Amino acid sequence: MKYLCLVYHEEKQLGALSRDAAAKLDADSLAYDRMLEKNGTLIAAQALQSVRTAKTVKRRNGKKLVTDGPFAETKEQLIGFVxxxxxxxxxxxxxxxxxPLAAMGQIEVRAVYDIPGA
Known part of the structure; x- marks a missing residue:
């Protein structure tokens, strides 16, 4: 079964990491991804650009509505997925x-819904 692991953390805290700490986190994350890939568990993994670059899109009464940033004001932001x-x-x-980011932020684990007939 497929699962999506949504990675949440405070962007502000990530931005405050020293260059060495950020490089170690990146290296540890890539090493974990490679290990999952090697054992056949990984489907995809990506970090996301800053929440400041995000757009939230919805359609109401046939009109497209676009706002800057995430829809909900939260302390932690979605920063990546596995x-x-x-x-x-x-x-x-x-x-x-x-x-690796589970030690600093949190990971939401959700099963992928297979649409019947797809």
């Missing part, structure tokens, strides 16, 4: 718990 293949939610949670 899509994995896991036998069950327990395995997905275990994999998510080892994502």
């Amino acid at each position: 899509m994995i293949e896991a036998a069950d939610q327990e395995e997905a949670v275990e994999i998510a718990s080892n994502i």
Whole structure:
């Protein structure tokens, strides 16, 4: 089954990391992704650009509405994702718990919904 691991953290705190700490976090994250890829668990993983570059889009009464930034004001922002293949939610949670940013932020684990007939 496919699971999406949504990575949340405060961008402000990430921006405050020293150059060495940021480089270590990047290296650790890439190493974990490579390990997941090697064992056949990784489907995709990406960091996201700053929330300041985001747009929120919705359609109401046939009109497109676009606002800057994320829709909800939250302390932590979605900063990346890891899509994995896991036998069950327990395995997905275990994999998510080892994502390096889990030590600093939080990871939301959600099963992918397979649309019937797709």
